[in-house]
Amino acid sequence: MTGVEGIATGPLSVVPALVAVLVLIAINGLCVFNEFALVAMPPTRVAALEDGRTRLGRIVAKQVHDLDNYIAADQLGITITSIAAGWIGQPAVSQLLSGPIGALGLPEAISAALVAGILAFALITATQMIFGELVPKSISLRHAERVAHIIALPIEVMAFILRPLTVAMNGIGRFILRPFGIDAGMASHHQALGIEELSGAVSSSAAAGLLQVNPSTVHNAIRFRELTARDVMVPRPRVVGVHADDSLDEVLAAARAARHVRYPVFGDGDEVLGHLHLADLAGRLTQLQGPDAEAGWRELVRPLVAVPENASLESVLAQLRGSGQQMALVVDEFGSSEGVVNVSDLLRGLVSPPELPTTGPRPTVGLDAGTHLRSLDEDLAKALGAVDPQADTLNGVLAAALGRVPRAGDDLTIGGYRVQITKASDVRALEVDISRVDAAADRRALR
Structure with a gap:
């Protein structure tokens, strides 16, 4: 620092020092501009x-793909310019301030030079932080692509000059981090968004009015890959089907009552023989008369694709398309049938999710108790799932909360939500009403 003090001994020598400080702060800002612009660049724009x-x-795209070296060059430039600005600027600014401070008539115990030095350090640090760090960072985060284009060429020159140092430092950094199992490559600077981050981005965009579609639809699309056949299937107890021993009249009665298009055909025990398409039955109905009518409808049974309960929905859709079928049988690891799933259920859950309570006291009425928790509103699913992490459906949560089979009339408050069971069978809940309540603590009131 004495060398610099020797340079800045008169008013004329202070000016070059201050100019040098401003240049160094500008270079510092250039490095900060580039660092945040490259990291904030959307991957889709980089590809374009x-x-x-x-x-x-093309230069900007190359810089984004080589973040290791360019970020290292930026950080090295920031470090060098910060140190140099303080080394050169503090004596010069101290010299400018020492005269006015000395004229204040400070007590002899307080050195005017010391006070001037402290103020000079604070002034240079504040200037460096504001104009060399905060302002460039804010601009880059908002206009990453434009900033990257403007400074691409000077950054390219700087990175070329500093390349030997950045390569050496990156190598040393990787060597130090390797024993800890840390990869110091590009992923440390530029990471793809995960499921939760994407969902958060969708929620923020919806709150800002930037989405033209139902945000729940986008959330479902994001989480589509992590859903399995078990998440969307109709469980075996709720499957409406026909038995292989049923008469034609019984089959027709079941079709009139349920008004479905496809009906699984059950055999003895857990056996599922296939499914009956109502169009096939209607097309042959005039021929299924007389003594052969009872056996004739069984010839119309189509094969049923079997999929594991943990198969992804993408896999289920691919198998259904490959087989030309619209319905699949969901089986567990032992081959026992767990339920059925069809294309319309998959697509309906994706593009038209159920409207569930998120705010306000208005209840959701008549919700199927067999609804999977993943199909619910995120906050509601989290509150109910805390009751029993092993439960997959509303009915499972209710049974765990009650410690018995749910009954019609049961009324529970779970995690700020009131759940009223309006319809139930002897073995499970069928329909529930759900509404948000003010209470945050879990409690339950059984009628």
């Missing part, structure tokens, strides 16, 4: 720049 015709766009 890479395939574009502009030279600057």
Whole structure:
């Protein structure tokens, strides 16, 4: 620092020092501009720049793909300019301030030079932080692509000059981090969004009015890959089907009552023989008369695709398309039938999720107690899932909360939600009403 003090001994020598400090702060800001612009660049825009015709766009894309070296060059530039700005600027600013501070008539115990030095350090630090860090960062995060284009060429020159140092430092950093199992590559700077981050981004966009579609639909689409056949299937106890021993009249009665298009055909025990399509039955109905009518409808049974209960929905859709069928049998690891799933159920759950309570006291009335927790509103699913992490459906949560088979009239408050069982069979709840309540603590009131 004495060398710098020797340079800044007169009013004329202070000016070059201050100019040098401003230049150093500008270079510092340039590095900060680039660091945040490269990290904030959307991957879709990077791909577009890479395939574009502009030279600057290709340079920016190259810099984003080589973050290790360019971020290291930025950080090295920031460090060097910060140290140099303080080393050169503090004596010069102290010299400017020492005269006015000395004229204040401070007590002899307080050194004017010391006070001037402290104020000079604070002033340079504040200037460096505001104009060399905060302002460039804010601009880059809001206009990443434009900033990256403007500074691409000077950054390219700086990175080329500093390349030997950045390569050496990156190598040393990787060597130090390797024993800890940490990869210091590009992923440390530029990470893809995970499921939760994407869902959060969708919620923020919806709150800002930037989405033109139902945000629940987007959430479902994001989580589509992690859903399994078990999550959307109709459980075996709720499956409406026919038995292989049923007469034609019984089959027709079941079709009139349920008004479905496809009916699983059950055999003895847990056996599922296939499914009956109502169109096939209607097309042959005139022929299924007389003594052969009872056996004739069984010839119309189509094969049923079997899928594991843990199969992804993508896999289920692929198997259904490959087989030309619309319905699949869901089986467990032992081959026992767990339920059925069809294409319309999958698509309906994806593009038209159930409207469930999120705010306010208005209840959701007549909700199927067999609804899977993943199909519910996120906050509601989290509150109910805390009762029993092993439960998959509303009925499972209610049974766990009550410690017995749910009955019609049961009234529970769980995690700020009131759940009223309006319909139940001897073995499970069938329909429930759900509404939000003010109470946050879990409690229950059984009627």
